[in-house]
Amino acid sequence: MADIPTFDMKPVHVPDEVLEKLKSIPTATVYNAVRYFGSPLCVCEGLQNYTMGRKLAARAKTLRFLPNRPDIMAENPNGPESPEYRAMGKCGPGDVLVADIASDVKTVVAGDVKLLQLKMNNADGVVIDGAIRDLDVLRDEDYDLAVYATARSLHGGPTATPAEEDVQVNIGGALVRPGDVLVGDDDGVIVVPSWMAAEVADHAIEHEEVENYIKTKIEAENVAPGTYYPPQPESFEEWRRVKKERGL
Ligand SMILES: O=C([O-])CC(=O)C(=O)O
Numbered sequence: 365m366a367d368i369p370t371f372d373m374k375p376v377h378v379p380d381e382v383l384e385k386l387k388s389i390p391t392a393t394v395y396n397a398v399r400y401f402g403s404p405l406c407v408c409e410g411l412q413n414y415t416m417g418r419k420l421a422a423r424a425k426t427l428r429f430l431p432n433r434p435d436i437m438a439e440n441p442n443g444p445e446s447p448e449y450r451a452m453g454k455c456g457p458g459d460v461l462v463a464d465i466a467s468d469v470k471t472v473v474a475g476d477v478k479l480l481q482l483k484m485n486n487a488d489g490v491v492i493d494g495a496i497r498d499l500d501v502l503r504d505e506d507y508d509l510a511v512y513a514t515a516r517s518l519h520g521g522p523t524a525t526p527a528e529e530d531v532q533v534n535i536g537g538a539l540v541r542p543g544d545v546l547v548g549d550d551d552g553v554i555v556v557p558s559w560m561a562a563e564v565a566d567h568a569i570e571h572e573e574v575e576n577y578i579k580t581k582i583e584a585e586n587v588a589p590g591t592y593y594p595p596q597p598e599s600f601e602e603w604r605r606v607k608k609e610r611g612l
C-alpha cells in the first residue's frame with residue numbers, strides 16, 4: 365500500500381480530463397482502484413445500464429426524494445422551482461443527475477418530459493436508485509443521455525416527493541456527495557469520491573495497461589493466467605521498463 369497518497373478528503377472539482385481517463389478503462393478496474401484506496405462501499409448495488417454499451421464518468425448533481433406526506437408535498441410544490449428542476453438545472457456537460465428515491469419503484473423519478481431539461485443542457489446522463497419511464501422516447505428522440513437505474517416502470521408519482529437537491533444521498537448502498545464522480549459501464553455503476561478521482565484514474569489506467577501486457581505474455585507463452593495474474597510488483601516494473609523502451 366506504499367503508493368497510496370495521503371488525501372485531505374475535501375471535496376474538489378474533478379476536471380474533464382480526469383473524467384475522460386475514467387471513461388477510457390473498464391469500470392471494474394476503476395472499482396478495484398477505489399477499493400484499494402480505501403472506499404470499498406462504492407458500488408451502486410442493483411443499478412444497471414439501460415443504455416447498453418454507453419459509458420459514464422460524470423460529476424454528481426444530487427436530488428433526494430422523500431416519502432409523501434402532506435407537509436413535505438406542500439413545502440415542495442410542482443413547478444420550475446421544484447428541487448428536481450433545480451438539480452437538473454445545475455447539470456451541464458460532464459455532469460450527471462443522481463436521484464435517490466430509496467429504491468422505491470412505485471414512483472418514477474422522471475420520463476421524457478422532465479428529462480428534457482438534461483437533454484437541453486447537454487448533461488451526460490442520469491443515475492437513479494429507483495425507476496425511470498419513457499426510455500423508448502429517450503432513445504427515439506436521441507436524448508443522448510447515459511441512463512443507469514434500478515428499474516423501468518409505468519408508475520407516475522404517487523409515493524414520493526422530490527424534496528432536496530445538492531445533498532448527500534444513498535444510491536444502492538453507496539454514499540454520493542455532490543461533485544463525486546459516477547463511473548459506469550455494462551458491469552454496473554460506482555461512486556468515486558471527488559478528492560481521490562485523479563489518483564484513482566492514474567492508478568487504474570496503469571493497472572489496465574499491466575493487465576493488457578500480461579495478457580500478451582500469457583498468450584505468447586501459452587501459460588495459465590495464474591502465472592501472471594493477479595499482477596505482481598515485478599510485472600509493474602517490467603511494464604514500466606517496456607513502456608520506456610517503446611517510447612510510450
Ligand atoms: O410523470 C412523470 O412523473 C414523469 C414522466 O412521465 C415524464 O417526465 O415524462
Ligand SMILES: [Mg+2]
Pocket residue numbers: 475476477497498
Ligand atoms: Mg412521460
